[in-house]
Amino acid sequence: MTNPLTNFLPANKVSLEKKELGHLISKPLLFWSLLLLSLGQSHAQRSKIDSLESELSLHATYDTTRVNLLNELAFSYFSQDLITTLKYLDQSDSIADVIHFKKGQARSIYIRGITEAIQSNYDQALDYYDEALEWYKTANYQAGIANCYNAMGIALSYKGMPREAIFYFKEAIKIEEKIGGKNLSAPFINIGGLYQDLGEFDQAVFHLKKALAIAEANENEQRIAYSLNNLGTVYDKQGNYPLALEHYKQSMYMNEALGDSLGIVNNITNMGLIYQTQKNYDKAMKCYERALEIDEHNNKKKGICTALNLIGTIYEETGDYPSALSHYAKALRLSKEAGINTVIPYIHNNIGTTNLALKNYETAIQSFIEAKKSGLEIESKAAVSAAYIGLAKTYTTLKAYDIALNNALRAQEISEKSGFLEDQKEASEILSRIYEATGNYKNALESHQQFKLLNDSLFNQENFERVAQLEYEYMYKQQLDSANIRELKLTQTVLTTSQDLANSRQNYLWAIIGILILSIISGATMFYQKFNAIKARNRQIVTEQKLLRSQMTPHFIFNSLSVLQGMILSKEENKSITYLSKFSKLLRIVLENSRDKMVPLIQELEAIDIYMALQNIDADPSYDYSLVVDESIDSNLLLIPPMIIQPFIENAIEHAFGSSQEHCEIKVNLRWIGNELNCTITDNGIGIDTIVQKSGTRKNSLATIITSERLELLGKELRLPGTISIEDRKKYQAQGTQVSLIIPYKLVEHQ
Template sequence: MKIIVSFFIILFLSISTTISSQTKVIDSLNNELTIHKEKDTTRVNILYGLAIYNFQNDLETTKLHLKEAEDLSNEINYIKGKAKVLYLKGILESRKSNYKTSLDFFKGSLKHYESIDDQAGIAAVYNAFGITHFIQSEYDEAIFSYQKAFEIQKNQGKTSDVINSLLNIGNVFNETGRYDEAISNYKKALNHSVEINDETNIATINYNLSVLYKVQGNYPLAIETTNNSLEFKKTTGDTLGIAHILSNLGEIYTSIEKYDTALEYHKQSLNFALQKESKSLVATNYNNIGNYHLHKKEYPKALEYYNKSLEISQKINNIKQVVACFLNLGEINLLLNRPVIARENYVKANEISLKADKKDFVAYSFLGISETYIHEKKYKEALPFTQKGKKLSEELELLEPQKKASELLSEIYKYTNNYKKAFESLKQFKTLNDSLFNKENIEKITQLEFDYKYKQALDSASIRELKLTKIVDTTSLDLKKSQRNLLLGVIVFLVIVLILGTIIFFLRLRNEKSKSQNIEIEQKLLRSQMTPHFIFNSLSVLQGMILNKENKKAVFYLSKFSKLLRIILENSRDKIVLLDEELEAVNNYLELQNLEESQAFQYTILIDETIDSTLFKVPPMLIQPFIENAVEHAFKNQEDNRKIDIQLKYVNKKLICTITDNGIGIDAEKEPKKQHKKSLATTITSERLKVLSKDFNMKGSISIEDRKKYNAQGTIVTLVIPYKIDTV
């Protein structure tokens, strides 16, 4: 339950020019300033304009022009000039997270605007008030200020300003979990933006929607809208806006467990945030980098980043970030077997979240408190906190905490002997997990990544082609007849460059397709790991035991079944697992199947003395499908002397697993359905082994033979398993 904090792009200033047009405006204003030497209101406005247009990319120049504008406004007593200067000063302080100083500047600006009844200026200041309160999680004050600004702008009929107010009001509703109201305001703002073709606000609204989609677990749509916003921000040169979007992309990839990709985005965002002196965003990225190290089980590193984030967040009174840090510190301490300290952190997070009306964090803190009690085996104390967290998560339609709550409830009910509710909670956990990580979502995310990279490659190629064309055109005008051979050489060189670029592009395309194929195979594996047939049979056996009042046997059976189910779910999420864990799952499966007396069989698991199963790491779920085939199909019409032998050998640096039965033999299995089932397991495993052989740089293979060729009865499956040896 690693907590991440999202930022919304909120514009104090609506500058919708691109870098090139912005440069033209700055050049024009500089010319005017050079010509206009008089100390009057016109010169103040030129200086203020230069401060505004240098605001995004050159803070030092902004400060110089702002200081001159302030001095001149005071000298000639230009009230509107004083108001503008204080307003922009407030923005500069807010960008550095100095919120108290920022609010003082805004109050001074508001007094000046009110003294001359400048309604547009008053609305702008109220909007700035709202943004500053919003950042500090003071949502009631933020709503009040935004609505004041909205009413003034609505009366004035200024569509662009109305859009910003609707957007900001939507942000408050989003942060407080009122998602329907948030979406309503966003869509109103988006409709107005489309009507006036305001590309800046269209990009901003899409970004805010992407944050909302991420919270609701709709990751493909979140990635798509975020990438759209990022492209636009790059064209405008809004460095801080780019930093926020990169941070958000990192958070999305953390949610779908692509941690290395997430880390790259957070590092890029952190560099921009440090350049722009944005303390809030610096704290956010420290927190998210801490999440990366937590996932990697590098707990000292994670603690270092969480504490750095907490220190900055407390200094600037960023309530939201403070809560996130306490939640993450709670998780770290729980992993370090310090449940009391962990609970103290979760309780702090809960108290602050309730006070700030941060309902989503309230839900997470309830679940965190529950986990500390479960860790201490205090299940009765844990139950009410889990139920509160689950109820609140369902009200807010938050999938991730709903999934966590179902998992915790399953564990609580299991250890309080309420097996029916434990099984129901486990089913709900599986359903929620599938909704977050289903095949369709993964394919969409992979396709979006590829489309975005492809678009970047095309854009880059187009820019290079345009530059090269200009160079060729310019050069050709100056060339004389004696230079034709040189021109031909340049053209040949360019053709070679384009051909090489095309080859590189198609190699990358093939690599992306390979990744997609890998995802497809892993999804097929996940669906084939525990068949509905096996689950149905297991539950039927359990039902029979309960009806026959074989309570002890039923409890033992359910314990084995739940343990096997847990191991399979955990192993399926890892690319490699310890051989010891893989064999434990196999043993549990065989033990569970052998509990049904009518289907009893003998089995052995032999491991070569040269194999240390605690050091060998192998891909999960390679062995079980073939054992399941043996159990289900090998002993047709054979009631006695059923045997299954599993043996692992280490020969010539190859890890070889043989699965032998004394059943009817593979050649005797003629039924079409069984043939299809066995060929499906074999096909999926063969596809996996092809991919794994490349990943492990080690040959993997599979062969299935009828033992009659060795003058014996039954089937023998031979697996050459790719592996790694843990040297730690």
């Protein structure tokens, strides 16, 4: 039995440092819905678990199937109920041990590693992963080996060993790409998160976008949500707050539907950061406290440290410094006990900032030094940059300008290389103060100008959505006021009309009614015309999308790959190489042609020729086919719609010939009839009438419907005829079917 989700993902990224985010637009409704949703599982997740438990109750035999069911149930529960997860794992272990089911034992050990990792027991988790890895290697189960490498990378990343973690993620990617596994998005998500922590944002965005594309192709909603959220944190750190918020919101919607409590915690935390930025501290505190409650229930120590740290920042910003230091101390103690090195430098920075506000300068300096040291150990450029800024601020306050200058310049260097706009702004501001205090007014002016430039840049990014919303609200209010004025005027008109009626002046009323009716009719006419235009554009877009989905059907691709696999297994090397070469060339041509509305006729004919050659390589009996192009047609100068002929050849191959027919023939003929480009596709099969009699209905194929729509639309656009007709050849005293196409065309424009 296969598991629907066979890989463990880390928690979504959340900011661990106290910082000023941009002014972002949030929806309070999302806040409350997230809190309610985090209390339980989604209906879909609950249905899946119920289905597994029902299947388990029906399968009483102690065999490999029961072991797989128990492991799958354990995995389904791990993000919500660790006690139930461990219960199912104990049952799985006992059965797998008795029946000597190695793969089942390895899966159980692997999931145990996940349960330890969630509780931040990373050394214990790594021991489990090592043990599972050996079992999987013994069984030569590549997917399991890839899962272990990915999980080991996660544990090492949380231990503050990013380069070692990246190595294991890359090993997982190699295996997943080799076996074509559906878990390929997981290591890409994880490695993208690490590059973000290292301040290498280009690499982070590259890997996370790749993860998102893979997850979308596999329709894996959980990993789509993780990818979106982690991309949001990258944009957040770069100061692109509107783009970050958009990714956060998309991730929230998906995690709501999935009922993923671990994902929801991080979504709640990100919402808290947004409220905190808006100085809405009550809502931000509710978010952080709810996240803390869920993480404490799951014994997720890293999440607990994060929540405590963020609650501390609320107290710090509201001036309650003792409470802030108390929460920072708890977070620091727990992170050290659990070995969660990735959190430690951020907590030290926050302790330093609070002590700076309290004028405890020596303590502040020591905290920033500790933050710098621990940040360098885990290669977190964000933490190190923040530490240098904290030291620069402290030494500037103490008027130790030489030391302050050195730290400010280091912060500026790191933040410029890594793209931390907020840190660049702060560094420029501190440098301006230092240069002014030391009499270096030229540099002071330059630094101040740089500060203003960065501040304006951040303002524009932070307020982009807010400005858009204000503009929208203003326009709406303006329209509402205008409507009220019109309504008032209309009311006055009605009153005047009533008075006129009293004075036997009904002609004014009829004039007003006539004007209103004419206005309504003209407005309706304009609306109808615009509606038809939009409808026509949408129809064209839908038709083009149908074309893309119909090209190179999955049935053909699956059959082609199956044929190729058979050749390889039969060790027909030359034949398989020829087949693969033609197949890859055909795919390339189809993909290239799909980008354009019109392609050269010679490219379309080449695609048809390769397609028929592929069909013939393993066909028994083979098809006799021919492509005849009238001498008056220059196939290099003529442009036609792509994939307009191939679907009918495919229809002929799939439906035209009976299983006992020995000689199969398909002919394609292109010629001019007047100014019309005519294409006929004929076969010597059983004929369309016989096919209709067998099926009992004359239902048009998808290819026929799509092609008919395309020909109609293109014909209107090019002002040329575009039609399709299908006939049984018995009317011409022949056997088979004939498809006749009149194809709209264009001539290549000479440069």
